[in-house]
Amino acid sequence: MAGPTADGKVDMEHLAALRATLHQHAHQYYVLDAPQIPDAEYDKLFRELQAIEAAHPELISSDSPTQRVGGKPLDGFASVRHTVPMLSIRTETDTEASGAHNFDARVRKELALAPDAPPVEYVAEPKFDGLAINLRYEHGVLVQAATRGDGETGEDVTQNIRTIGQIPLKLNDAPPPLLEVRGEVYMRLDDFAALNERQRDKIAQGAKGEKTFVNPRNAAAGAVRQLDPAIAAQRPLSFFAYGLGDITPKANGGPVFKTHFEMLQTLKEWGFPVSALVGIAGGASELIAYHERLGKQRDSLGFDIDGVVYKVNSIALQRQMGFVTREPRWAVAHKYPAQEQLTTVLGIDIQVGRTGKLTPVAKLAPVFVGGVTVTNATLHNEDEARRKDVRVGDTVIVRRAGDVIPEVVSVLADKRVGSAAAFAMPRVCPVCGSAAVREEGEADYRCTGGLFCGAQRKQAILHFAQRRAVEVEGLGEKLVDQLIDNKVIKTLPDLYRLGFASLAQLDRMADKSAQNIVDALQKSKQTTLPRFLFGLGIRHVGEATAKELARHFGKLDGIIQASEEQLTEVADVGPIVAQSIRTFFDQPHNREVVEQLRACGLTWPEGEPTAVAAKPLAGKTFVITGTLPTMSRDEAKDLLEAAGAKVAGSVSKKTSYVVAGAEAGSKLDKAQELGISILDEVGLREMLNGSA
Numbered sequence: 065m066a067g068p069t070a071d072g073k074v075d076m077e078h079l080a081a082l083r084a085t086l087h088q089h090a091h092q093y094y095v096l097d098a099p100q101i102p103d104a105e106y107d108k109l110f111r112e113l114q115a116i117e118a119a120h121p122e123l124i125s126s127d128s129p130t131q132r133v134g135g136k137p138l139d140g141f142a143s144v145r146h147t148v149p150m151l152s153i154r155t156e157t158d159t160e161a162s163g164a165h166n167f168d169a170r171v172r173k174e175l176a177l178a179p180d181a182p183p184v185e186y187v188a189e190p191k192f193d194g195l196a197i198n199l200r201y202e203h204g205v206l207v208q209a210a211t212r213g214d215g216e217t218g219e220d221v222t223q224n225i226r227t228i229g230q231i232p233l234k235l236n237d238a239p240p241p242l243l244e245v246r247g248e249v250y251m252r253l254d255d256f257a258a259l260n261e262r263q264r265d266k267i268a269q270g271a272k273g274e275k276t277f278v279n280p281r282n283a284a285a286g287a288v289r290q291l292d293p294a295i296a297a298q299r300p301l302s303f304f305a306y307g308l309g310d311i312t313p314k315a316n317g318g319p320v321f322k323t324h325f326e327m328l329q330t331l332k333e334w335g336f337p338v339s340a341l342v343g344i345a346g347g348a349s350e351l352i353a354y355h356e357r358l359g360k361q362r363d364s365l366g367f368d369i370d371g372v373v374y375k376v377n378s379i380a381l382q383r384q385m386g387f388v389t390r391e392p393r394w395a396v397a398h399k400y401p402a403q404e405q406l407t408t409v410l411g412i413d414i415q416v417g418r419t420g421k422l423t424p425v426a427k428l429a430p431v432f433v434g435g436v437t438v439t440n441a442t443l444h445n446e447d448e449a450r451r452k453d454v455r456v457g458d459t460v461i462v463r464r465a466g467d468v469i470p471e472v473v474s475v476l477a478d479k480r481v482g483s484a485a486a487f488a489m490p491r492v493c494p495v496c497g498s499a500a501v502r503e504e505g506e507a508d509y510r511c512t513g514g515l516f517c518g519a520q521r522k523q524a525i526l527h528f529a530q531r532r533a534v535e536v537e538g539l540g541e542k543l544v545d546q547l548i549d550n551k552v553i554k555t556l557p558d559l560y561r562l563g564f565a566s567l568a569q570l571d572r573m574a575d576k577s578a579q580n581i582v583d584a585l586q587k588s589k590q591t592t593l594p595r596f597l598f599g600l601g602i603r604h605v606g607e608a609t610a611k612e613l614a615r616h617f618g619k620l621d622g623i624i625q626a627s628e629e630q631l632t633e634v635a636d637v638g639p640i641v642a643q644s645i646r647t648f649f650d651q652p653h654n655r656e657v658v659e660q661l662r663a664c665g666l667t668w669p670e671g672e673p674t675a676v677a678a679k680p681l682a683g684k685t686f687v688i689t690g691t692l693p694t695m696s697r698d699e700a701k702d703l704l705e706a707a708g709a710k711v712a713g714s715v716s717k718k719t720s721y722v723v724a725g726a727e728a729g730s731k732l733d734k735a736q737e738l739g740i741s742i743l744d745e746v747g748l749r750e751m752l753n754g755s756a
């Protein structure tokens with residue numbers, strides 16, 4: 065690869081080839097979404113070009129791949145008069161099929177087509193929800209980018225538009241000497257989410273003047289109209305081309321292309337991103353099919369669309385139809401139901417989920433959004449509700465996209481009239497009155513009345529009855545639903561008060577099945593302490609922790625009475641788990657349920673507490689090497705760890721003992737070298753038994 069030649073001159077052919085290669089790969093990456101070389105390889109070529117240009121600034125051209133970000137912040141944007149006005153498009157607000165029928169009927173009338181004339185050919189395109197831009201190319205090089213403005217005059221936003229990787233700075237092939245391409249600058253949803261995430265981080269770190277964006281459209285518009293191109297460059301924007309502005313030469317004074325579709329294909333060849341969703345549709349029925357099909361895909365496109373656009377495909381027919389005021393008669397935007405609407409907040413409720421999670425939910429004045437009437441919108445959690453500062457009486461933007469739960473996007477702060485207080489999460493569960501707690505590092509508050517709380521009842525009963533807990537065979541989700549929904553039982557102990565009769569009267573419950581449940585309940589009463597403890601559903605107490613707790617304390621009452629400090633003496637119980645256990649048993653309701661279960665006859669063998677100092681090898685580090693006569697290395701490791709020792713992989717000065725078996729190698733040598741005590745299996749066993 066030749067850089068500057070030995071005499072300091074630049075190999076111009078190499079320079080041109082380097083730029084062409086970078087253009088080609090940028091097009092593969094940004095437009096075709098199919099990179100052909102690794103990023104690192106691209107970066108290497110890019111740096112080579114930068115180096116040449118740094119040494120020879122006179123060789124920098126505006127279409128060089130290095131020239132996307134540059135220029136100083138502006139005081140304002142210069143005006144640009146569009147040589148061909150930028151039209152807006154008529155909107156068909158009827159979101160039903162009739163929207164397409166109406167348009168087709170108008171076109172046929174305008175063209176004076178007989179009722180039996182063949183269907184008109186249309187191009188159907190997504191209606192991108194961004195902002196329209198005119199890109200002007202002279203001899204294939206981007207010279208200017210302008211907003212639509214009022215259609216006659218827009219603003220010169222060239223510096224910012226150059227930063228968009230999908231917009232070619234230089235075109236492929238031999239485009240017309242003057243070419244204006246029109247399309248939509250927009251922001252992808254993943255880019256939007258990442259941008260807002262970064263903005264939130266900046267705000268959290270105390271950055272002044274930063275804000276999050278309400279939606280991708282606003283974020284895109286803000287970036288394009290950003291006076292500092294360096295900031296614009298950090299806002300991830302995308303582009304789709306969908307039309308032409310000025311073009312020279314105009315073949316024989318007429319259109320260069322025969323059809324709109326052919327024009328789009330050529331734009332693609334010149335290097336512009338054209339949506340793969342663009343299609344040809346014959347007559348109203350195919351327009352409707354397209355509208356429906358894209359409507360179903362709407363939520364998985366990765367970017368917002370607010371409708372589809374229908375255009376008469378033949379350029380000759382387009383010319384024949386012409387314009388009314390600023391709108392072409394040959395095109396229409398057929399909308400989808402809006403996914404965002406304004407409404408007011410009537411109240412903020414707290415919902416308690418099946419697992420005890422508390423979710424703040426805004427109660428809204430009913431509003432039709434995303435195709436349904438919405439009266440509730442989630443505020444997710446305390447932090448989100450506070451970040452958005454949603455208050456009763458506020459005017460808010462609600463969003464419902466697809467089947468996603470409606471959410472409050474933002475508050476219109478200047479519309480706040482009331483004097484409602486800022487949202488605060490309640491400290492008790494609104495369903496059962498138990499304490500609601502938020503653990504460190506968690507976003508959610510949870511109700512701690514697991515066994516007692518009405519919201520968590522079904523889940524709690526199913527958890528308690530599962531095979532790995534006390535096991536009530538045959539008690540599944542359907543039966544629990546029936547029992548609770550028909551108010552046959554209210555609480556977990558009620559389950560053990562069920563008689564044959566109340567079970568047998570349930571729908572689709574044969575006598576034999578009812579008897580099986582009665583027997584299974586009876587059988588489940590003889591259980592073990594770990595199963596019972598696990599069954600209580602205390603947060604963070606899984607089977608293993610339940611076993612450790614049972615082993616350590618021996619008796620349930622020992623656990624119920626233990627302080628957080630005492631609880632942390634149990635293996636694997638850290639402060640969070642200890643706090644969770646303590647909070648659970650601090651709820652009078654939970655203790656009451658435990659008492660009632662005992663009164664119903666649930667029993668288990670209780671043992672003596674294991675001495676607290678049950679970790680004789682705590683603080684000691686062992687290394688195991690070679691093959692022991694009867695124990696595998698894993699068994700030895702488990703036994704040592706259970707006794708509180710640490711087992712390391714290599715010998716150092718910190719090693720307390722090396723356990724050596726047959727064919728021990730370098731680790732044994734090292735231990736001898738360092739004078740570390742060496743044990744065989746017998747010595748290890750003695751140590752584990754406490755006799756050494």
Ligand code: 9MJ
Binds near residue numbers: 151
């Ligand atoms: C959008 N916004 O996606 C047009 N548009 O055509 C599409 N806008 C348009 N076409 C002529 N796909 C004027 C505007």
